[in-house]
Amino acid sequence: RFSDNSGGLYESLWIGGATREIAKHVAVQVTYARVNGYSGGRTRNVENRVRAQVEVTRRLGRVRLAGRLRLEYRSRTAADMTGFRLRPRIKATLPIAPRDVSLIASHESIVELNNTDWGQMTGADRMRNLIAINWQASEALSFEAGYLNQYHFARGGDRPMMDHILSLSTTLSL
Structure with missing residues (x-):
């Protein structure tokens, strides 16, 4: 992630995990994410996230709907407290020509469940709305x-903020 406010690179994420389908249209996933925070080209903090989620999918005609509920456990190397948050998301995927290209729309809310000494505050933190094109280059x-579009709610005396983000991602499934 890059930002004008942070002078370039401000965060890198490295994520690995495992997914298991437990019933038709229902999957559970456990992941670990290492999030490195930067400021002025130097490491500012390292956050470790353990995430557990349940996702339910259904089809409505050609549209694939997916609802997800994610619980995150967050700790930082330079802090004593652990943060917990919920991240529910709804996502719609519509295949468009050719068959390996899809239009995606999603909404995600981020709700902090506790306060921490490193700045997490209980309550609705932000919401993210995405519109994207996905290309499935291969099975993997x-x-x-x-x-x-990311909206940060006004909290702790701060004003609300809105970010306009070019989102680029690559997914490799082994």
Whole structure:
């Protein structure tokens, strides 16, 4: 992730995990994410996230709907407290010609469940709305590009903020 406010690179994410289908249209996933925060080209903090989620999918005609509920456990190397948050999301995927290209729209809310000494505050933190194009290059590899609108709610005396983000991602499934 890059930002004008942080002078370039401000965050990198490295994520690995495992997914298991437990019933038709229902999957559980456990992942670990290492999030490195930067400021002025130097590491500012390292956050470790353990995430557990349940996702339910259904088809409505050609549209694939997916609802997800994610619980995150967050700790930072330079802090004592652990943060917990919920991240529910709804996502719609519509295949368009050719068959390996899809239009995606999603909404995600981020709700902090506790306060921490490193700045997490209980309550609704932000919401993300995405519109993107996904290309499934192979069974294991996909690329996605789109527009992400992220709204930060006014909290702790701060004013609300809105980010306009070019979202690019690559997914490799082994």
